[in-house]
Amino acid sequence: MKYLALVVLISLVAFKPKDNFGFKVPNGWPQPKYTFKTNAITEAKFKLGRQLFYDPALSADSTISCASCHLQATGFAHTDHTVSHGIKGRIGTRNAPALINLAWSSSFMWDGGVNHLDVQALAPLTSPDEMGENLKNVVKKLGKSSKYITMFKDAYGSKLVTGERILKALSVFNIMLVSSNSKYDKVIQGKDHFNEQEANGYKIFKHNCAVCHTEPLFTNDAFENNGTTADAYYKDYGRMKVTRNLRDSLKFKVPTLRNIEFTYPYMHDGRYKKLMAVMSHYSTLDKNSAILSEKLKSMQILSDKDKIDLIAFLKTLTDREFLYNSQFSFPKE
Numbered sequence: 322m323k324y325l326a327l328v329v330l331i332s333l334v335a336f337k338p339k340d341n342f343g344f345k346v347p348n349g350w351p352q353p354k355y356t357f358k359t360n361a362i363t364e365a366k367f368k369l370g371r372q373l374f375y376d377p378a379l380s381a382d383s384t385i386s387c388a389s390c391h392l393q394a395t396g397f398a399h400t401d402h403t404v405s406h407g408i409k410g411r412i413g414t415r416n417a418p419a420l421i422n423l424a425w426s427s428s429f430m431w432d433g434g435v436n437h438l439d440v441q442a443l444a445p446l447t448s449p450d451e452m453g454e455n456l457k458n459v460v461k462k463l464g465k466s467s468k469y470i471t472m473f474k475d476a477y478g479s480k481l482v483t484g485e486r487i488l489k490a491l492s493v494f495n496i497m498l499v500s501s502n503s504k505y506d507k508v509i510q511g512k513d514h515f516n517e518q519e520a521n522g523y524k525i526f527k528h529n530c531a532v533c534h535t536e537p538l539f540t541n542d543a544f545e546n547n548g549t550t551a552d553a554y555y556k557d558y559g560r561m562k563v564t565r566n567l568r569d570s571l572k573f574k575v576p577t578l579r580n581i582e583f584t585y586p587y588m589h590d591g592r593y594k595k596l597m598a599v600m601s602h603y604s605t606l607d608k609n610s611a612i613l614s615e616k617l618k619s620m621q622i623l624s625d626k627d628k629i630d631l632i633a634f635l636k637t638l639t640d641r642e643f644l645y646n647s648q649f650s651f652p653k654e
């Protein structure tokens with residue numbers, strides 16, 4: 322009993338849910354990696370972050386908001402484009418990833434080039450192919466808006482608009498994007514059942530995929546080479562760009578598979594539009610490749626039925642409560 326009380330006390334000290342505006346660690350999930358200590362989640366900060374996320378004023382010509390590339394109904398990914406489109410129709414080099422369960426991520430971007438969520442937004446803000454703006458200008462623009470000044474006061478206790486406050490409010494919005502109410506979750510909680518196809522798909526998944534797309538987050542939060550070859554045009558070698566280590570050639574951040582039904586097109590460059598194409602990718606790997614992850618060398622050959630069953634399982638990761646949660650949508654007031 323004493324021991325139990327101690328464990329409860331330690332976990333309360335380590336993570337105080339009541340300070341964090343409804344942010345909850347779902348049952349059976351690991352502790353998040355985000356440093357809540359330096360940025361407590363509050364309702365006022367969330368509101369500010371949500372306003373900022375949907376505000377095109379964050380871009381140089383006030384045409385592009387975060388939500389232009391990260392759309393809620395598609396898990397905050399962008400399904401119209403293989404690679405992202407920014408201000409003045411400028412084209413980026415990578416596919417906009419889903420924004421889901423980021424509190425559990427230790428690094429960001431397809432190559433992990435950003436190591437803390439609180440600085441992540443600087444990348445799109447300043448990238449000439451995305452929002453093409455700088456933080457100083459955004460601070461100036463927002464500082465002229467009485468609506469924002471009130472929101473900053475509510476969130477931080479003073480009217481001061483600063484770059485750090487903008488970034489931390491955006492983090493809070495991102496942190497709140499928790500998806501944990503799919504059919505898969507209900508099955509794990511004993512509240513629902515897989516049909517025969519889904520159950521067989523789950524078996525194949527655990528056998529071949531879960532080493533990297535690890536439950537319950539469906540990512541191992543690592544960089545892996547899954548056999549995606551370099552695109553002749555973008556020549557994107559992924560993680561190697563950050564570490565300059567040849568062994569990291571064509572390694573990319575393992576993406577979550579939650580809501581995968583809607584986050585197409587797939588892979589860092591959006592090369593596959595359909596889940597069936599991804600299945601074909603994993604069935605035709607070059608197992609002699611020196612850089613292919615060891616974890617894929619024992620990958621079974623997938624029959625047509627296996628592929629269909631796997632896709633049926635992947636669709637159980639769709640969480641409509643998350644995709645249509647009005648808390649995360651464009652702030653109308």
Ligand code: HEC
Pocket residue numbers: 374379385386387388389390391405406407408413415416417418419420423426428429430431432441442445446450451452491495574
């Ligand atoms: C022009 C399209 C575009 C805009 C605008 C944009 N993003 Fe992104 N976002 C991307 C792309 C593309 C990536 C992947 C970049 C990479 O890997 O280098 C990304 C990556 C991210 C990631 C990392 C996700 C992960 O799992 O590692 C986060 C978080 C994010 N964006 C949040 C934001 C926020 C917040 C804003 C607004 C300040 C924003 N984005 C604006 C396209 C965009």
Ligand code: HEC
Pocket residue numbers: 419431526529530531532533534544545546547549572573574575576577578581584586587588589590599603614616617631
């Ligand atoms: C060695 C680790 C590893 C294994 C095993 C693995 N994957 Fe992946 N998976 C990745 C990586 C890394 C990516 C991203 C690659 C890229 O962007 O080029 C990815 C991407 C995906 C995507 C696209 C996600 C998106 O948002 O674009 C799907 C779908 C997927 N994998 C499904 C599967 C399935 C199904 C299996 C089992 C048959 C599997 N994966 C096995 C590492 C792995």
